[in-house]
Amino acid sequence: MKKLVFIPAWNEENSIEAVISDAREHVPGADIMVVDDGSTDRTAALARRAGALVASLPFNQGVGAAHQTAYIFALRHGYEICGQLDGDGQHPASEVARLIEEVEKGADLAVGSRFAGNVNPDIPEYRSTFARRIGQRMFSLLVSTSTRQTFTDTTSGMRALNEKAMHLFADRYSSEFAEVESLQQAVRAGLVVKEVPVHMLAREHGRSFIGPLTSAYYIFKTLIVLLIGQLRPRQVEE
């Protein structure tokens, strides 16, 4: 099977090389592509030097557009399976390899979850702020309700998918709420979506600042996005 592992990256010059070599080591036989989402640092140059394919968006378009770029590319070039992991080093490639296995076993979309496999779900092994945890809980509740399937880590960007799912997302993919909305979209289109417990690392470089207000705003926005998603006509693949 022709496999592509892609890494969406926006100004990740500190971690991109390590992520590429990690992916190469743990997903042998896959082509590695960095989707550089309008980085202004040396992300693209370093990725190219590390031997990865580099798709450079001319300006920052958001994570959704970056993912979609990879799906369109993969479909055009006959890749059957896509694995994806973040460029900041939070996603161990060995875990992505497990997601790819799930897709080989028959899932259309496999999503890595930080919270699915913990013995005690109240203490996630992944370090996170209180506001973020509440936000995550709300997202899970909203997505699980709208899809009638349990999702514990709806914002996870660690995924693997087959051509069927790529077709769905190449056609239409949310630009702002890519991860959350795509789950709903996939379930509604009748795809087999599997959540797989994975281990993730704390950020190596940089931090994301998400306070309580931003969290509340995201939750509200997600609610609207999901409600509208429920009203959209179903996309049917094949």
Add this chain to the structure above:
Amino acid sequence: MNLTAMTRLLAESEPVVRLTPQARILAAVLAIAFMLLILDLIRRDKLLERYSIVWFLLGIGMLLGAIFPVALEWLAKAMGVRDVTIALFSVTLLILLALSLNFSVIASRQSKQITRLAQQSAIDGVEEQTEEVEGRDR
């Protein structure tokens, strides 16, 4: 005000507040200036014809309203409003609302097109890269 007076007021169907001659002249002058501005913008390639037609129609409507106040009074009567200026304001507001919504739709479409263009350019870049690598291997 007693009940009889109120009933008489409600029954009054003719608009009572009309545009003054000064207001009509001002409106006509503004309408003509507005249409000239539109023409100039098209002439200097600042505005696509496609987007100018609707503005031009608006200018013509303004001019007609100024020249034939009967039209406005008829409009007010049809809306059940006794004040011509209020009818004018409401209609103008509605038109502007519809126009700005229309522009949001256009902006959304263009932003989607820009994303597709950016993605295509990114993919072209990868294809060039793979061709280079293949060329080197050969």
